[in-house]
Amino acid sequence: MIGAIIGDIVGSRFEWDNHRSKDFDLLTYKCFFTDDTVMSLAICDALMACKTDYSDLSEQAVRCMQTVGRPYPNCGYGGMFNKWMYSDSPEPYNSYGNGAAMRVSGCGFAGNSIDEVKMLSHEVTAVTHNHPEGIKGAEATAVAVFLARSGRNILEIRDYIDKHYYPINFTLDEIRDTYKFNETCQETVPQALVAFFESTSFEDAIRNAISIGGDSDTLAAITGGIAEAYYGIPTHIRKHALTYLDERLLNILLEFENRYPSKLEKIQSSGSVSFKEEAVKTEKRIGGRGVMMQSAMDAADEALKKSSSQPEETSSQKLFSHLFEACNILRGPINQDEYKSYVTPILFFKRLSDVYDEETQAALELSGGDEEFASFPENHRFVIPDGCHWDDVRAVSENVGVAIANSMNGIERANPDTLYGVFSSFDDANWTDKNKLSDERLKDLIEHMSKIRVGNENYSSDVMGDSYEFLIKKFADLSKKNAGEFYTPRSVVKLMVKMLDPKPGDSVYDPACGTGGMLIEAIRNMRDDKSTYGKIYGQEKNLATSAIARMNLFLHGARDFKVKQGDTLKSPLFLHRGELQTFDCVIANPPFSLKAWGADQFSSDIYGRNFWGSPTDSSADFAWLQHMVKSMDKKNGRCAVVLPQGVLFQGGRGGEIRKQLIESDKLECVITLVSGLFYSTGVSACILVLNNNKLPEHKGKVCLIDASKIYTAQRAQNIMTDEDVEEVYNLFKNYGSVVEKAKLVSIEDIKQNDYTLSVNGYIERAPMETVNPKEVKKKFFAALEETIAAEENLKSLLTEGGYISE
Known part of the structure; x- marks a missing residue:
């Protein structure tokens, strides 16, 4: 306060x-x-x-x-x-x-x-x-x-x-x-x-x-x-400001801060760091001005002392504001829907250089200052060639854009297996066009990004990666271009991963990985165990988006992951001995109802992914589903996929495929979600959970969950909070019937219902309360009177304010 x-x-x-x-x-x-x-x-x-x-x-x-x-x-x-x-x-x-x-x-x-x-x-x-x-x-x-x-x-x-x-x-x-x-x-x-x-x-x-x-x-x-x-508030500013208040005002302030504790800011070499209120809460005594002043000063000093044990790590808040200012530097010659193509690679370039410097320093300390040893490739996760480091670009005063482009290209060429394409995928970024980006503006950008270090010692991978994921969402919002294709609400991702529950050592595959959010959440669920190395797979059609996925995984600290660029339905890239590679966990939010996706080719698919039938070219939803089922490990494979709710009841070829899905007894759960939950689309979605190794008590049954009322409404978009996610997850975990929310049905029940999976048709509803018509009429007229009175009051205010005349 x-x-x-x-x-x-x-x-x-x-x-x-x-x-x-x-x-x-x-x-x-x-x-x-x-x-x-x-x-x-x-x-x-x-x-x-x-x-x-x-x-x-x-x-x-x-x-x-x-x-x-x-x-x-x-x-x-x-x-x-x-x-x-x-x-x-x-x-x-x-x-x-x-x-x-x-x-x-x-x-x-x-x-x-x-x-x-x-x-x-x-x-x-x-x-x-x-x-x-x-x-x-x-x-x-x-x-x-x-x-x-x-x-x-x-x-x-x-x-x-x-x-x-x-x-x-x-x-x-x-x-x-x-x-x-x-x-x-x-x-x-x-x-x-x-x-x-x-x-x-x-x-x-x-x-x-x-x-x-x-x-x-x-x-x-x-x-x-x-x-x-x-x-x-920095401690020295807080203490100085308190001296301007008299006893009456100081008393109110301290009472309020005792109820709603304040927050401390520390300015460190890495930037502004704030400490949560509970970490600095110190009760202030109420009394005469002298007593209160001394108590407030002591509380400020104690809060500063308590915070001294905190690691000197750049806060996520610092990063957010810093990146936003980078956007402001580009504002004008660069349209807001192009920010992603410039800020994303420049952040990654800075991150690579800072991480490389950290690894160099660690090697120097290990070798007693041997610079030749510190430069050995085995001391680094990647190579930065001579002349391609951030500091090399920072030293340039003319043709800055050329220096940036050359450095990014050099890093890609030196790391063909891990970093190739992460910069060049942003082909709409023209660093060398001086009519668009002058040397002065690029120098401002470079100097601005130089103010903070973004290495592993400055940021945990979670802070860095989560900040970056939010930035992706912001760029999507600015561009308004197919944002839903590569950004899935974090709450939905968390729910799907919780239901699949990947364990350390499990392989995880996302055939429509977008920017990698689901793979990152899976790694987090496995507590970033080293056994995840080499077990994370993703494929993404869009070139720039696949590059972002690789950056995103890297920034989150993932290692030895495989993200490939290509059309999954036409050309799946993860193969084993000529067949589709299989995985323990398959998870995806593929593009809804994709049209002209290659139905003719799929009808004679060489990998046998049309085992339940070939959908029409008007929607690829069931093609994605069959691809994912075919990619599940035959013994322990689990799958969670987001699809539009139309797959639950549509007829024709889709209905035939759904019938075989149900009879396969792989379907474990269906969850319908509220509309307006997914970014930039009002389509109502559902989650299908499949399992090749269902628990004995789950066999022959499907749990249908109506989560359309389990959400938190916001003015711009519906969201699911952590509490909402936990409620839906518990319904899945308990695997039973709950009035208004869940119904456990047998495959025979579904068969009797023409193989439709419309959740509303199965959920048991609570008896509706009957209301006396006279009471309804009474409330209606009361509301009408209130409306008329409100209109008269508004008219009076507008007249009084001179906005309208009688």
Whole structure:
């Protein structure tokens, strides 16, 4: 909570004397707290004083803002708010001033979900700023605080704000010279958010906000609240800021932080590192100002001491923000749907160079400084030829694009078995086109990426790989091009892997591996055991996507994996003695209902993959299924595949194939999922789980699970949380019937139902509650009256605000 206060105090001396630079003394004797601090703490007081169900939060907000605020008549209240503050019957006054947003940080810390945070924000805002823009500005701020506090990365927060509140289509550099003082939410909140989005630390965020001028204290207060939730507060800044607060305000702050512990930020050689709240929680004593100040100072020092044992590892937050800034450097000459083709290979190039340097250093230490020994190939996982290292490119000042291209090509040629194609697959990246990418811009990109090291010692493979996977999703969202073909929701991947449960030593194969997410999750399930080496296989049709899969697996620390590029249905590449190679676990999310996929060739397939029949050229769904079944180990093979729900009930050739699937007794489970779950598509999907070695009690049976109601709704897209995944997994594990959720049926039952697998047709439903028609009519008219009253109220507000006339 102190982040907003620090922003207010730092910005206080610049509100009427703007400083359009990031170079200034942060906290000086000229600084002071303003109404932003007072009202932020008043809202915190209200959140602590109200009932646990928040039913009286609005009343408490009014009471606390007046009680806490009146002792500070000269702290900078606006004219309308000042009248409201001292009124005996305060009423909202249709404002959209930025005071709505500067005071709501506490809601982001107190709420337990986005919906709850939105509700809290509305309750404390509408008592004064009941204009839609005021409500919106406050909500956007509180939600950003919540997302930051919840561990979302900076790109994800930016994406959420851009979709739901304000278009983030500008940079601070673009507005710094022209931005004017403005007290509205719509001209303050977006700018404050961008100050956070372009930051690399808490202090950097505050400096960003000050540097654009305008209403400096409020801008920095909004930015500071979000930045604290994301980065935490450096100890020396926290301790200094506390000295500006009097006893009354300090008491509220410490009580709030005792309930909602703060976060600590440490700036290390590797960058900004934040420590989770539970790791630094230290109770602060409440009493006189001296007692509270000493307690708060001691708590800050203790938190810093506790954090000192943490490894100095670059945080994922640092990487996210850093990569996003790389996109900003390219913005303009490079379209946003091309970012992937530039940022992906440049990140991988930097990663390879940093890992190579680590291996060199380890060899030097082992050999007592023998440089010749350190250069031996056996000391490295790959070769970086002379002149192709990151440092070689960094030393170039002219024809930088040529140097980048030559280095990437050189690394590929030197590592034909492991790295060939990982750079050249991005054939739409034209590094040497100076009309598109000048030497100056490329130097900026190289220097920017040089600021952090991305070797194994700086990042665990999980942090690096997970960051990269999220980046893939962001690129997919920006390009809007067939994103669903190569990004499967992580929750679905986790569920499928949990059901297959690959063990160390098992072989895993994904015939439509996309960017490798399912293979990575399988490796994680096997705890990255060394027995996974040489047991991970994937094939992907798209050249660039297959390169990303190899990068992705490498960044996750996978070793000796095999990812090949090619059309699996037309030309499967994993063969053994002229036949399809078989695997313990086969898992995939193949492209839904692929058309013109090669049905004629499949009808006479030399590998015998049409053993249940050949589908038509209008959909490859059952071709994928048969390929995967044929690829299962005959004794222990398991399979999990995502397909559109049409495969469960369609007739024709698909119906014939489904009949043979059922009669084979390989089908173990069918799970139907909610629509809108898969990226960039509203198609309803299902998961089929097959097993060549079903448990005796599973034989002759199929477990049908309706997971269409087991999800968490979000405004843009439905998701499955970890709890949702666990619920579905337990239904599978228990393998029984549960009213409304699961039904265990025999093959004979399915036969009697014409071999359809429509889950809804089998699931037992709870008896429907009958409602008296008179009661329904009564509720209808009550709702109608409420609607009419709401419309009249809206009309009145619009008229009062001058938006419409009678």
